Amino acid sequence: xxxxxxxxxxxxxxxxxxxxxxxxxxxxxxxxxxxxxxxxxxxxxxxxxxxxxxxxxxxxxxxxxxxxxxxxxxxxxxxxxxxxxxxxxxxxxxxxxxxxxxxxxxxxxxxxxxxxxxxxxxxxxxxxxxxxxxxxxxxxxxxxxxxxxxxxxxxxxxxxxxxxxxxxxxxxxxxxxxxxxxxxxxxxxxxxxxxxxxxxxxxxxxxxxxxxxxxxxxxxxxxxxxxxxxxxxxxxxxxxxxxxxxxxxxxxxxxxxxxxxxxxxxxxxx
Amino acid sequence: xxxxxxxxxxxxxxxxxxxxxxxxxxxxxxxxxxxxxxxxxxxxxxxxxxxxxxxxxxxxxxxxxxxxxxxxxxxxxxxxxxxxxxxxxxxxxxxxxxxxxxxxxxxxxxxxxxxxxxxxxxxxxxxxxxxxxxxxxxxxxxxxxxxxxxxxxxxxxxxxxxxxxxxxxxxxxxxxxxxxxxxxxxxxxxxxxxxxxxxxxxxxxxxxxxxxxxxxxxxxxxxxxxxxxxxxxxxxxxxxxxxxxxxxxxxxxxxxxxxxxxxxxxxxxxxxxxxxxxxxxxxxxxxxxxxxxxxxxxxxxxxxxxxxxxxxxxxxxxxxxxxxxxxxxxxxxxxxxxxxxxxxxxxxxxxxxxxxxxxxxxxxxxxxxxxxxxxxxxxxxxxxx
Numbered sequence: 001x002x003x004x005x006x007x008x009x010x011x012x013x014x015x016x017x018x019x020x021x022x023x024x025x026x027x028x029x030x031x032x033x034x035x036x037x038x039x040x041x042x043x044x045x046x047x048x049x050x051x052x053x054x055x056x057x058x059x060x061x062x063x064x065x066x067x068x069x070x071x072x073x074x075x076x077x078x079x080x081x082x083x084x085x086x087x088x089x090x091x092x093x094x095x096x097x098x099x100x101x102x103x104x105x106x107x108x109x110x111x112x113x114x115x116x117x118x119x120x121x122x123x124x125x126x127x128x129x130x131x132x133x134x135x136x137x138x139x140x141x142x143x144x145x146x147x148x149x150x151x152x153x154x155x156x157x158x159x160x161x162x163x164x165x166x167x168x169x170x171x172x173x174x175x176x177x178x179x180x181x182x183x184x185x186x187x188x189x190x191x192x193x194x195x196x197x198x199x200x201x202x203x204x205x206x207x208x209x210x211x212x213x214x215x216x217x218x219x220x221x222x223x224x225x226x227x228x229x230x231x232x233x234x235x236x237x238x239x240x241x242x243x244x245x246x247x248x249x250x251x252x253x254x255x256x257x258x259x260x261x262x263x264x265x266x267x268x269x270x
Numbered sequence: 271x272x273x274x275x276x277x278x279x280x281x282x283x284x285x286x287x288x289x290x291x292x293x294x295x296x297x298x299x300x301x302x303x304x305x306x307x308x309x310x311x312x313x314x315x316x317x318x319x320x321x322x323x324x325x326x327x328x329x330x331x332x333x334x335x336x337x338x339x340x341x342x343x344x345x346x347x348x349x350x351x352x353x354x355x356x357x358x359x360x361x362x363x364x365x366x367x368x369x370x371x372x373x374x375x376x377x378x379x380x381x382x383x384x385x386x387x388x389x390x391x392x393x394x395x396x397x398x399x400x401x402x403x404x405x406x407x408x409x410x411x412x413x414x415x416x417x418x419x420x421x422x423x424x425x426x427x428x429x430x431x432x433x434x435x436x437x438x439x440x441x442x443x444x445x446x447x448x449x450x451x452x453x454x455x456x457x458x459x460x461x462x463x464x465x466x467x468x469x470x471x472x473x474x475x476x477x478x479x480x481x482x483x484x485x486x487x488x489x490x491x492x493x494x495x496x497x498x499x500x501x502x503x504x505x506x507x508x509x510x511x512x513x514x515x516x517x518x519x520x521x522x523x524x525x526x527x528x529x530x531x532x533x534x535x536x537x538x539x540x541x542x543x544x545x546x547x548x549x550x551x552x553x554x555x556x557x558x559x560x561x562x563x564x565x566x567x568x569x570x571x572x573x574x575x576x577x578x579x580x581x582x583x584x585x586x587x588x589x590x591x592x593x594x595x596x597x598x599x600x601x602x603x604x605x606x607x608x609x610x611x612x613x614x615x616x617x618x619x620x621x622x623x624x625x626x627x628x629x630x631x632x633x634x635x636x637x638x639x640x641x642x643x644x645x646x647x648x649x650x651x652x653x654x655x
Contacts, residue, residue: 011391018388022374022381029376100367101389102348264351267344268285 019111061193073190083116087160095270105263141220158252161259194229212244276323281355326470330490361440370430375419408432480508532561534633569619577611606649609640
């Protein structure tokens, strides 16, 4: 209990607020449109992918509200890549602070995760607007959406903790992670309907927490159409559908444990 | 335990330095075949160091470059963890290993003050209480809404230093901070140090400047090659430090030991009582030298050196035809010297110069500030015709 209190102590909250504030102020420093880029970047990416995958290739397989399906996928994936990629270099990037000031190490990773969360929040507003424009009715399954966001966040946090700590010693990780993200972009059903994938592979694909959470989010927000394949549908409610959650838990605990084991020597190793 | 601010108990620190480095794929593969472990060299930077800092103490840490004092400091600050031993800290500790850590050139002065404060563990509210004081001390009221990148380097340093010394904390660690700012700002800082001392603020000062150690510290330690070589009075710590730096001066060990048998201090400046650590060019000081009684003492010498060891002036009673009687002597000296730091050697000799009885390498140190614009080491008597 004391440790939890220490984590949310007054100083730590002040430091977190200040780090996030600075990060935000600096991110769009000197750019003409400033904060608007937080929204414009995913919107433009969405525009490009929409034209290619919804209009030209038609990878939606007739899923209702496919543009929204696509947008939600892009927003969630952008959050995942933003958070992990930013966190990866966060400890090394703040090496100057770590070598000269005693601040809680995890705070640095945490603050970059909060920055990514704020961006996610802004992007979800866009999703909301798109739902209104596309006249997509709000379904009662929307209550599960926040839980799915928590799942994605914890998964990304576990990975971020591991990556940021490991990057201190293994600088190759930056390149490796870039490749893995690129691979993940295609393995996760972001751009296409899962009905295009053979049933056998659907099972494997949905064991990835990102794929599972993304499909469940689409089920919760976009459509209950049977072509929106979720893990429950694939495994017919068998216990296998719990595997992604176990993966999230293991990744989070593993990331925390590794980060903790390394944190004391960051200052020496950077 | 209640009066102890920091307790350092048998602390050692070893760094692992990886053997660099496989630049070829072949090398990397060979290494992988050996089990993938990189080979390390262990370097012990601190060996079994123990000491205590009491609450309200102005504590000095002295040592040459590479002696391990910075590592020690970083461990006190909680940045490094000791390999062996433990460090206990009572109270809120604020370290200034470097000034202006986390300062961002793209933010305004005001934003930087709050950011720096948060990094040091102060909430926005606490910082707003101190804000005014910090800005006033730095004399930057008009510039706080400008971006830091538009500040001169002097202004940045002033702001950073003001945060360092205006912060409300139990324990303050200052590393080499005296070397900042112009002459006037430095004097201002010295005044603040006097104030700290009066208020019984606990301070750990790490410095090369023996003048400030002697002037401010209640106690000091000397670290050399990872060992704690001395704990005690700042005077002797300064002495020890000089020995480490100028070993040739102390070729014969008895001379070093004899340092404590002869002492000197400034007791008058321009005819008024003063300890005069800060003097103006042209001031006349009166030094009083005292030594342990010794019937063989015939000759007392006084010599002035610049901080870098340049011999400025020296004479002795024999040369000046003064007879030494008793074990005390006053010596008046007009300091026509340029701005800078100086120290004074005092020696007590027998019949000949080679017969050293007592000798103090740094009996007194002082600092000269200059009021008029001439340049050089000394103000020679001159006239324009």
